[in-house]
Amino acid sequence: MGLGIAWAKAWMTESARIVSEHRGELITLDREIGDGDHGENMDRGFSAVLGKLDGLPADASPGDALKLVATTLISTVGGASGPLFGTAFLKGSQAVAGKEELTADDVVAFLTAARDGIVSRGKAETGDKTMIDAWTPAVDAAAAAAGEGRSEPEVLEAAADAAERGAADTEPLVARKGRASYLGERAVGHRDPGAQSTALLLRAAAVSAAS
């Protein structure tokens, strides 16, 4: 049994909750090496997403839902993270378009397309201290788990775990993209806010799949 529209909706509900809960923490991370709005941006975006979920047609697929997330994030978040997360959900939703239920491989396809979308917009490489440093380990861990034949919830859990480690691993890095890149060495010791919010979103996905 794969992940259907109920999961997609649950994921977004949980995302809105977890982002709102961590709003202050994301603001603080961004204040330290950016401009202090990341928590506010994400919170604004996912509250908007929450408000749109009910408007989905009854027969919507997960891909439809995730595409709605994409356009909503693009039109409400702003900043760097708005277009980047928006592109991630847009490309990800296209990768799973039309499917009623997502299999483990679909989850990997979604995550891979999402990550690739961010890279093609933002041009960040691994180690640049951006959200990519959470997305790429997540994609790799998800692919490995799916390769081992794990279930969808397990694949998402592997992704979330890896994203969290990836986010933590941004701390010692010097940033080469985004606002933190202006800081040079002074960014060292601080976690990238977008990597942290990526971990939160993937954790929400895993939690929603498990329950």
Next chain:
Amino acid sequence: MGLGIAWAKAWMTESARIVSEHRGELITLDREIGDGDHGENMDRGFSAVLGKLDGLPADASPGDALKLVATTLISTVGGASGPLFGTAFLKGSQAVAGKEELTADDVVAFLTAARDGIVSRGKAETGDKTMIDAWTPAVDAAAAAAGEGRSEPEVLEAAADAAERGAADTEPLVARKGRASYLGERAVGHRDPGAQSTALLLRAAAVSAAS
């Protein structure tokens, strides 16, 4: 032996010293119920006076010196206190014009003319919480002392003592002139800075006469 040019010069030297020493205190008093510049204004004025004293001709009278003080204060102090103290020294110097040495009665004439000059410019009455509340007790005390036949230093000391009491007595008053008048009841409990600087100047006069 009355008070000659040496006294007048000593008075001004001591005034510059005492004003500079109390600069911070006058600023604080003025910050509380005014705009915080009185110490700076007085300090600027009396440093300028100090710089002019040497330029006095050898045969200058006390009145000449005090007139120089007047014009210097008028052209360097600014604010409310500049024209008021300037007028005080101008009118006072005119009252003793031409005298080589000031007797006790001359001291009273000087103080009276000075006080009247301030009143005619500033229109303050006793109890308005201004420098007048130091000048008027000083004039009265000086007149009483001179009437009792006291020496010049004693007359000045009586004036200084009375000015100090007068300055202290401004504390419970509501101001009706100057910036402190904007405060209404909120000026109560604060000493008027101009009354305080008046007391300092008259103390300088007394000290210079005694030594």
Next chain:
Amino acid sequence: MKKLINDPKNVVDEAVQGFAAAHPELVVASADPIFVRRADAPVAGKVALISGGGSGHEPLHAGFVGPGMLSAAVPGAVFTSPTPDPIVEATKAVDGGAGVLYIVKNYTGDVLNFETAADLASAEDIEVRSMIVDDDVAVKDSLYTAGRRGVAGTVLVEKIAGAAAERGDDLDAVTAVAEKVNSRVRSMGIALTAPTVPHAGEPSFTLTDTEVEIGIGIHGEPGRERIALEPADALVARLVAPILEDMPLESGEKVLLFVNGMGGTPLVELYIVFRRAAAILAERGIDVVRSLVGNYVTSLEMQGASISVLHLDDELIELWDAPVETAALRWGR
């Protein structure tokens, strides 16, 4: 105290030098004594306008020197009225034979020093008039105070009287226009923080993180009352009410609404204040036909704002709209 200054004693000198260097097409600065005059002064046959006062209120007054507004500005030390000498020198420098109007904010020091200057200038056969600006409704005008303070309304007086001089009004007429503006403008201010006078080195007063001072002046003098911070809309209501109480306006009457920043408040906040003040006036049917929003009469880096309402008529509108070319106010040329 953290400021972009060198020796606190040189703040005014250096700022005036910088000002003159930045605006050579508009002004010339005299260094000793310090004043700033129109580059083209004296303008023959036209009434000259001079204003001045303590520094720390920039762009007031030097920022308003130029065609259509002031002929000269005389800056004193920070928050300290200038002495008579520079006023007299400025008077001589700008008199074009048609006389000079002194626009004086109502502070004892300003009044006394301009008074002395007027005496000295008259002694040199220059015809001088003085008018006193006292637009601040925070201060009760009674026998028991030095009278209302001159605050942000001063800019409106200077602009409109300047236009009257530019159109060729004689000294009495220019003075009458200035008096008319003053009689029709009321202001009220609020402070969120205190300014720090450079030579004092400490804030003029202290407000906690949840207090504001209502009825503040422009010298870091404490205001009318200290209250707890409220949303902007509520604070705006507190500022507008005493203005309209003091100068009742009928529905249909025209006003200029001026929201002035005290120096440290961002423009976004000033526009939020403007929005509500305009709405309150609109609710009463009062017609805001002209407006001004910005930092024009400041109190160093103080955070806060003032609201001024000028009751317009056709003459005042025409004079307000007339061309002006100064560093801080410019249109029509």
Next chain:
Amino acid sequence: MKKLINDPKNVVDEAVQGFAAAHPELVVASADPIFVRRADAPVAGKVALISGGGSGHEPLHAGFVGPGMLSAAVPGAVFTSPTPDPIVEATKAVDGGAGVLYIVKNYTGDVLNFETAADLASAEDIEVRSMIVDDDVAVKDSLYTAGRRGVAGTVLVEKIAGAAAERGDDLDAVTAVAEKVNSRVRSMGIALTAPTVPHAGEPSFTLTDTEVEIGIGIHGEPGRERIALEPADALVARLVAPILEDMPLESGEKVLLFVNGMGGTPLVELYIVFRRAAAILAERGIDVVRSLVGNYVTSLEMQGASISVLHLDDELIELWDAPVETAALRWGR
């Protein structure tokens, strides 16, 4: 946090409403999505200019909307790039058939959102070009950063490109002028205090009473280095040096010197900074022939300043001097 605001979420909406209410002769505001456009837009046959970005930098950009400068401004949330929708709507509202130039400050968010908007506008058959402003020499432009930031120089780009559009240049030519200004302007800033973003509620960084941050941006991002407070003249030297290092100027060359306030610094201090910066340039024989001093590209209530030097030529001087009529910059009409 003490500000003259209501709900932090409504800061931008209310400020834009206030702005439009204060300047009805110049601008019209759209409420949903939020943007501000010239009252007379679209101007047929002329290239339209749009800029935008996070709010909190006022008067940038809305204060520069009007004849001779921007056609529209798109304000995002405080310090947050706007989303594509309002940019697209603004584009449709101001396109006069000659195409639209986006003037984008170099921040990842601004670049990406304007990029998406350009795609969407092109899909609606509007010809769009984008140019990126990156004048901040505090940031090393290398493979290892997001590149230089767009800061105060943006105003100069907007003014001069606006004049090119007004004189009838086509889209390519206006874009080329904007690029030319950007290639000839360098800026460097300093902060004495941090701004507080309304929705964050706390200062973006903390500086002690004796520290300043050199190479600051306009978003409360920390700067290049933190040093002990020095006299203004020494700090100015630290700002001018990297500008001239990056853009060597020969003796006799002409520049525009722009001293920009960050929002919370009084004008006196800006003029003290101008004085010294002009003197340093004069020592090298560089000719300051135009100047601008004031709070134009701010960072909320941050105290601090930036210095920009624009290397002029005859064309740039002519376009700079051309008439402009906006809320924050106005001359010649």
